[in-house]
Amino acid sequence: MDQxxxxxxxxxxxxxxxxxxxxxxxxxxxxxxxxxxxEAATNTEAARDGLRRPIRHWAAECEQLRRANAGLSSEIVAxxxxxxxxxxxxxxxxxxxxxxxHELRNxxxxxxxxxxxxxHREANSETLEVAxxxxxxxxxxISRLIDDLLDVSRITQGKLxxxxxxVSLGAAVENAIDTCLPLIKSRQHTIEVNxxxxxxxxxxxxxxxxxxxxxxxxxxxKYMEPGGRLSITAAIESGQAVLRIKDAGMGMxxxxxxxxxxxxxQADTSLEHFQGGLGIGLAxxxxxxxxxxxxxxxxxxxxxxxxxxTVRLPAWSAIVTDxxxxxxxxxxxxxxxxxxxxxxxxxxxxxxxxxxxxSHEYCATYRGDEALRAGSAFPLEVALxxxxxxxxxxxxxxxxx
Numbered sequence: 001m002d003q004x005x006x007x008x009x010x011x012x013x014x015x016x017x018x019x020x021x022x023x024x025x026x027x028x029x030x031x032x033x034x035x036x037x038x039e040a041a042t043n044t045e046a047a048r049d050g051l052r053r054p055i056r057h058w059a060a061e062c063e064q065l066r067r068a069n070a071g072l073s074s075e076i077v078a079x080x081x082x083x084x085x086x087x088x089x090x091x092x093x094x095x096x097x098x099x100x101x102h103e104l105r106n107x108x109x110x111x112x113x114x115x116x117x118x119x120h121r122e123a124n125s126e127t128l129e130v131a132x133x134x135x136x137x138x139x140x141x142i143s144r145l146i147d148d149l150l151d152v153s154r155i156t157q158g159k160l161x162x163x164x165x166x167v168s169l170g171a172a173v174e175n176a177i178d179t180c181l182p183l184i185k186s187r188q189h190t191i192e193v194n195x196x197x198x199x200x201x202x203x204x205x206x207x208x209x210x211x212x213x214x215x216x217x218x219x220x221x222k223y224m225e226p227g228g229r230l231s232i233t234a235a236i237e238s239g240q241a242v243l244r245i246k247d248a249g250m251g252m253x254x255x256x257x258x259x260x261x262x263x264x265x266q267a268d269t270s271l272e273h274f275q276g277g278l279g280i281g282l283a284x285x286x287x288x289x290x291x292x293x294x295x296x297x298x299x300x301x302x303x304x305x306x307x308x309x310t311v312r313l314p315a316w317s318a319i320v321t322d323x324x325x326x327x328x329x330x331x332x333x334x335x336x337x338x339x340x341x342x343x344x345x346x347x348x349x350x351x352x353x354x355x356x357x358x359s360h361e362y363c364a365t366y367r368g369d370e371a372l373r374a375g376s377a378f379p380l381e382v383a384l385x386x387x388x389x390x391x392x393x394x395x396x397x398x399x400x401x
Contacts, residue, residue, distance in 0.1 A: 170234065176213035231245070249307060368396060
């Protein structure tokens with residue numbers, strides 16, 4: 001307030017008591033109104049704070065509910081996916097049992113028929129020879145089927161061990177072709193082989209490598225119309241051994257390509273193209289290749305346009321000779337000491353039967369401790385051991401060799 005106004009107010013207050021009282025009343029009322037306004041403002045802010053707290057609490061609860069709902073949604077999706085996978089696994093299991101029954105029934109029927117021929121009194125030597133050949137082929141088919149199932153079990157349990165050595169990819173290709181040649185010829189296919197002259201060396205299990213190649217060749221030959229064309233190429237690319245097997249067969253869709261290496265999956269199970277098998281050959285290929293540190297890839301441009309499988313394996317750049325590794329070699333006709341140990345007597349007797357027709361010295365026992373005593377009676381060079389044995393198991397017996 002400026003000086004003149006202050007003086008005028010003072011004159012008024014000093015000159016007129018009634019006016020002073022009135023002004024005092026006005027000031028008191030103004031102060032009361034200001035206090036009320038302050039109190040109201042304070043109460044309003046408190047009310048706002050009181051509202052903010054439940055709103056914040058409600059917002060936090062909403063966020064928690066949102067997160068919980070998102071988690072529940074993810075769990076529901078995962079559970080539905082798991083249920084779908086379980087249903088698919090159950091369906092595949094049922095299909096597997098049906099396929100195993102089918103694959104075993106056919107060779108067993110052939111064996112039964114051949115045995116009836118063998119037991120027929122009027123069967124001549126030529127007929128008997130055909131029957132024996134039929135029994136041998138079907139037994140090998142059953143054995144191969146069981147071996148594949150056992151391999152799947154070993155791989156899924158992580159118990160499959162490789163016996164690696166330096167091998168030639170070219171030699172493995174030749175052996176695989178020899179194995180598959182009867183099927184290739186029976187379907188009148190032609191095969192073109194293009195393997196470079198310089199040796200392609202690998203550190204691999206030769207038996208398993210040939211199994212990989214045989215499975216790929218058999219798969220290509222089975223799913224190709226008679227008179228088809230197969231090609232095999234092998235080369236070195238960027239320090240890797242690369243093998244390509246291409247066919248002019250039925251081809252695959254993108255959906256089939258995405259699961260072609262899954263267990264118990266077949267590209268076409270229609271009666272028109274069904275060629276037998278359990279759908280485990282390509283799954284074994286993938287697992288065996290990966291155990292060797294390699295990769296396998298399937299490609300196809302679509303149905304009716306053929307397929308190509310590419311296997312890549314680490315190449316061996318040099319031959320390493322280990323003088324400590326010695327391989328025993330025996331000339332044909334040399335007599336050896338052989339021990340057969342199995343607690344199943346009928347299986348032991350089956351193993352011994354060929355030995356009785358040979359010049360080898362042998363002994364057959366049914367317990368591990370008996371085998372140790374019997375083996376000390378003559379020079380032992382070969383032992384055929386069961387793993388689960390009473391007394392001492394096969395591993396313990398092998399450690400005494």
